[in-house]
Amino acid sequence: LAKTTQPISMDSYEGQEVNITCSHNNIATNDYITWYQQFPSQGPRFIIQGYKTKVTNEVASLFIPADRKSSTLSLPRVSLSDTAVYYCLVGDRSAGTSGTYKYIFGTGTRLKVLA
């Protein structure tokens, strides 16, 4: 089970790029890296997922180095509405409907965007 380590909190200003790094030293070969965002009083929401190198969607980019022992979520030009908790998860996506569910949410990174 790949344990993840993230900073507890970060502050940023509107318009800046924010990078949140997640450490997962014992990531396994079949493991994917997934990031979720959670606003207060809401359930988490999927942001992005990747296996290696770089993944980009309309919301964020995910950078994964060759050794895959860490990953960085990049949020371009944040706004006040990006204030949320961000969770990094690592787990095997190939379980289908069998096997053991191995994702652990952890405590996440609390991002505060300031005006």
Place this chain on the structure above:
Amino acid sequence: NAGVTQTPKFQVLKTGQSMTLQCAQDMNHNSMYWYRQDPGMGLRLIYYSASEGTTDKGEVPNGYNVSRLNKREFSLRLESAAPSQTSVYFCASSEWLAETQYFGPGTRLLVL
């Protein structure tokens, strides 16, 4: 398409009372999950169901039972509520186990 729905939204129980939290999804997902989230903490997995007819324990299953009633519905039961079970409970579903999860709005439970 409602996604994942949970009932009730809020509940107050006395110690020792029982209740069932209901969860339903309309995305034809195979896998469903129950989490709890204590104030300022991350989510902890209580139980999950990889597919209809199967359930498995997560990190914190003690004091809870679950039923995968059919493909759409996954309920969580507290047989004898304790103050330590005061929390926000989230249900989630995904197409397959460990795929992208879609979360419900949560149920806030207060046990006095």
